[in-house]
Amino acid sequence: MSAQNLAQGERREIEAKDNRAALAALKAEGYNVLSDMTCVDYSKQGKSPRFDVIYRVMKLDLETGTDGGRLELHCAVGEEPVLRSVADLWPSADWLEREIWDMFGVKFADRPDIKRLLLYEEFVGHPLRKDYPIGKRQPLIGPKDGNLPNSPSFNILKPTITGE
Amino acid sequence: MSTTKTSQKTYMLNMGPAHPAMHGVVRLMLELEGEIVVNTDVEIGYLHRAFEKHSENETWNNVVPWTDRLNYVSPLINNVGYALAVERLAGIEVPERGQYIRAIACELSRVTDHLTCVGASAMELGSFTVFLYMIKAREYLYQLIDQLTGARITTAFTRVGGVKGDLPAGFAESCADVFKKVREAVAESDKLLTKNRIFMDRMEGTGIISKADAAAYGITGPFLRSTGVPYDVRRSHPYLVYDRFDFEIPVGTTGDNYDRYLCRMAEIEQSLRILEQAFAQIPAGKHSLEPSEIKYAYELEDMGKAGRTELIQRYAAKVDQTLEGMGKAAAADTRTADRAVTLPPKEQTYTNIEGLMNHFELVMWSWGIKIPPGEGYTAVEGGNGELGFHIVADGGDGPYRVRCRPPCLYIMAALPKLLNGSMIADIVPTFGSVNMIAGELDR
Amino acid sequence: MPLEDAAPAGTMTTQLDAALGWARKYSIFQYPFVTACCGMEFMSTAASHYDMDRFGAGFPRFSPRQADVLMVVGTISHKIAPVLRRIYDQMPEPKWVVAFGVCTCTGGFYNNYSTVQGIDTILPVDLYIPGCPPRPETVIQGLTLLQEKIAKERRVGK
Numbered sequence: 001m002s003a004q005n006l007a008q009g010e011r012r013e014i015e016a017k018d019n020r021a022a023l024a025a026l027k028a029e030g031y032n033v034l035s036d037m038t039c040v041d042y043s044k045q046g047k048s049p050r051f052d053v054i055y056r057v058m059k060l061d062l063e064t065g066t067d068g069g070r071l072e073l074h075c076a077v078g079e080e081p082v083l084r085s086v087a088d089l090w091p092s093a094d095w096l097e098r099e100i101w102d103m104f105g106v107k108f109a110d111r112p113d114i115k116r117l118l119l120y121e122e123f124v125g126h127p128l129r130k131d132y133p134i135g136k137r138q139p140l141i142g143p144k145d146g147n148l149p150n151s152p153s154f155n156i157l158k159p160t161i162t163g164e
Numbered sequence: 165m166s167t168t169k170t171s172q173k174t175y176m177l178n179m180g181p182a183h184p185a186m187h188g189v190v191r192l193m194l195e196l197e198g199e200i201v202v203n204t205d206v207e208i209g210y211l212h213r214a215f216e217k218h219s220e221n222e223t224w225n226n227v228v229p230w231t232d233r234l235n236y237v238s239p240l241i242n243n244v245g246y247a248l249a250v251e252r253l254a255g256i257e258v259p260e261r262g263q264y265i266r267a268i269a270c271e272l273s274r275v276t277d278h279l280t281c282v283g284a285s286a287m288e289l290g291s292f293t294v295f296l297y298m299i300k301a302r303e304y305l306y307q308l309i310d311q312l313t314g315a316r317i318t319t320a321f322t323r324v325g326g327v328k329g330d331l332p333a334g335f336a337e338s339c340a341d342v343f344k345k346v347r348e349a350v351a352e353s354d355k356l357l358t359k360n361r362i363f364m365d366r367m368e369g370t371g372i373i374s375k376a377d378a379a380a381y382g383i384t385g386p387f388l389r390s391t392g393v394p395y396d397v398r399r400s401h402p403y404l405v406y407d408r409f410d411f412e413i414p415v416g417t418t419g420d421n422y423d424r425y426l427c428r429m430a431e432i433e434q435s436l437r438i439l440e441q442a443f444a445q446i447p448a449g450k451h452s453l454e455p456s457e458i459k460y461a462y463e464l465e466d467m468g469k470a471g472r473t474e475l476i477q478r479y480a481a482k483v484d485q486t487l488e489g490m491g492k493a494a495a496a497d498t499r500t501a502d503r504a505v506t507l508p509p510k511e512q513t514y515t516n517i518e519g520l521m522n523h524f525e526l527v528m529w530s531w532g533i534k535i536p537p538g539e540g541y542t543a544v545e546g547g548n549g550e551l552g553f554h555i556v557a558d559g560g561d562g563p564y565r566v567r568c569r570p571p572c573l574y575i576m577a578a579l580p581k582l583l584n585g586s587m588i589a590d591i592v593p594t595f596g597s598v599n600m601i602a603g604e605l606d607r
Numbered sequence: 608m609p610l611e612d613a614a615p616a617g618t619m620t621t622q623l624d625a626a627l628g629w630a631r632k633y634s635i636f637q638y639p640f641v642t643a644c645c646g647m648e649f650m651s652t653a654a655s656h657y658d659m660d661r662f663g664a665g666f667p668r669f670s671p672r673q674a675d676v677l678m679v680v681g682t683i684s685h686k687i688a689p690v691l692r693r694i695y696d697q698m699p700e701p702k703w704v705v706a707f708g709v710c711t712c713t714g715g716f717y718n719n720y721s722t723v724q725g726i727d728t729i730l731p732v733d734l735y736i737p738g739c740p741p742r743p744e745t746v747i748q749g750l751t752l753l754q755e756k757i758a759k760e761r762r763v764g765k
Contacts, residue, residue, distance in 0.1 A: 007401045007543035007552065033379050038567040040539075040556050054554070056541070062375045065394035065413070067401065072541065092382035095577040103216075118209035118606055119721065120686040127217055127720055134217050134719050138685070181690050182640060184669035189642050189687055210687040211642050214719040229716075236644035280647070299654035306651070317647050317740055603643055606684075 009070025016077040020084035031057040034090035049078035085111035103128035188602030204580040211602040219566040232318040235604040238273035238547040243322035249542035249553035261497040264446040277547030278428040285596025301349035325506040326499030329489030367422040371594030382574040385549025391419035397545040424597040532561040570604040628758035633663035638674035643681030645708035648740040657743040671697040682710035703733040
């Protein structure tokens with residue numbers, strides 16, 4: 001029945017200043033899968049800190065394929081402190097953190113330069129923030145042409161952009 | 165004569181976003197040493213369509229068409245996943261027949277997903293025939309889905325609280341017919357591919373990933389099952405009526421492309437099994453009216469004009485095909501009885517004022533369904549793995565935030581691990597077995 | 608001396624035009640620039656049930672240099688727009704562009720920060736096939752309209 005889906009897991013809160021320690025402890029306990037990581041912007045409800053980064057971890061038994069338990073970890077964070085990256089604990093965190101940076105502007109420390117995942121590099125702003133209007137148009141980036149100052153280059157050795 | 169020292173550098177090759185393989189748009193920047201791939205950088209986001217941002221500006225039911233376009237080869241699964249997530253937050257129960265219909269829709273979509281994936285990846289390896297066979301089989305399924313929902317691909321079939329309409333008359337028979345044809349097409353493709361020397365040479369031993377790596381990357385679905393982990397959301401967190409079906413979970417051993425191909429082919433068969441069980445178990449619908457109880461709309465109008473409104477209540481109108489299966493008997497079976505959530509049947513809307521007001525209140529902006537504030541995550545088994553929806557509600561008429569957990573994002577993140585050390589020619593079967601759907605990946 | 612000056616009253620050039628038009632319309636080499644859901648209907652149209660091959664448009668050329676019809680199938684985002692433009696520029700003349708699906712015609716219901724609101728903002732489009740996604744019958748109707756357009760083009764003796 002639809003009401004009995006247990007994929008959510010128990011809810012816990014973790015502190016933003018030691019998110020890595022809490023997550024590393026959970027990994028040591030046997031939570032071997034970081035199943036999802038997302039963020040919610042509560043600025044429209046006036047909450048502070050503004051963002052709620054949600055980590056979803058799971059214990060997956062590799063032999064029997066059973067779900068040994070899930071946890072939903074909420075980490076309230078604002079512009080400060082900067083969350084520590086957990087990409088070395090779970091490799092899936094790398095892209096998930098890039099996506100959160102891309103869409104919300106939540107920074108992560110202790111990881112290789114963060115770059116946008118879903119949007120083009122010249123994009124300005126973080127669209128899933130509540131104050132970013134959905135229909136805001138940015139200048140259409142043009143084809144690679146010597147005359148256009150903002151044309152993208154396909155040089156993959158270009159250093160990544162770190163800020164917004 | 166002086167000898168010059170030669171240096172060896174790696175060569176950067178861009179497999180750019182305009183891919184000849186019909187997988188959509190993804191960019192692979194490969195660092196090559198001869199034919200061997202030394203490093204890969206995957207760039208995604210070429211189909212970012214702001215699904216999550218749009219769903220914040222829509223009402224609860226209006227998000228359903230947006231979810232269709234996430235994993236567009238299995239759209240009904242996305243619809244059902246989103247609807248389940250919302251219903252769980254609000255505590256809405258869908259009647260049993262509606263749940264069976266949703267399960268049927270999900271499994272039909274899963275078969276189309278696997279058919280498309282295997283067909284497209286076979287085509288890239290040179291087997292155009294298998295592609296045509298698979299698409300032929302898929303075409304029969306699209307016609308079934310067309311009969312059921314009104315559209316072939318982007319169906320918007322599910323509503324919060326139920327489904328749009330009941331199964332059309334004779335659906336079980338046409339399905340049984342189609343399943344036979346699908347099984348024939350799959351058997352033919354199996355004969356052409358499974359023991360084919362070229363296919364096996366290219367798929368076996370390429371794109372290997374270990375269990376631990378797959379789990380560490382958060383991979384689920386046929387990709388994870390091919391490594392030997394029998395994890396399926398339908399088994400571990402049964403939703404809808406999946407706990408009543410008897411089906412196997414095909415599991416591979418080595419985690420290479422060949423195992424994934426075999427897993428997907430086996431899953432097609434298992435899905436067909438589930439569908440047959442669903443048709444056998446589904447509770448009978450009240451919508452199958454006697455032909456004498458169905459009258460043309462003009463006849464009902466005449467009755468109304470003659471003042472015989474009790475006759476209008478007794479008979480059902482012969483309606484347009486697009487409204488079939490939405491009558492009041494069917495509505496009781498397929499949608500929740502909670503009138504704050506689903507539209508009243510048209511007989512009520514058009515014949516009495518309470519029905520009209522109910523309909524009005526549900527469709528007017530800033531009225532509509534009200535979900536109490538809260539947040540919740542629900543996972544369903546998509547074609548690629550665990551498809552999750554995390555919904556945050558704030559009591560408004562639409563979601564505050566919808567997060568879709570895309571199963572193929574994790575596989576794409578693991579692509580460097582799959583490709584490094586292999587040759588360029590191995591990229592094609594590996595990428596084909598990833599079943600990357602850009603709609604889901606980039607959302 | 609140009610052909611049109613030598614021939615009397617353009618008779619030969621119209622016959623040549625007609626012949627070239629006939630030849631071109633039945634040998635369409637498409638470049639399917641497939642991004643999204645419309646790609647599924649494109650596959651359905653190209654496969655055996657609806658079969659674009661009977662219109663001569665069966666074999667896609669996966670290099671823009673060898674193609675003459677650029678079928679833009681599926682939503683175009685700002686990230687892929689320069690790539691699309693580049694591919695269009697790489698195609699040799701004569702070339703035609705088909706906007707397949709409503710996302711390419713007008714942006715569809717994706718009125719947001721990341722979708723190009725119609726590819727006619729960046730490319731000249733010859734045929735619009737609306738639909739989300741268009742049924743294969745719609746695609747075939749569009750294809751026959753495109754064939755008429757190709758046949759009627761005047762190339763010689765403008």
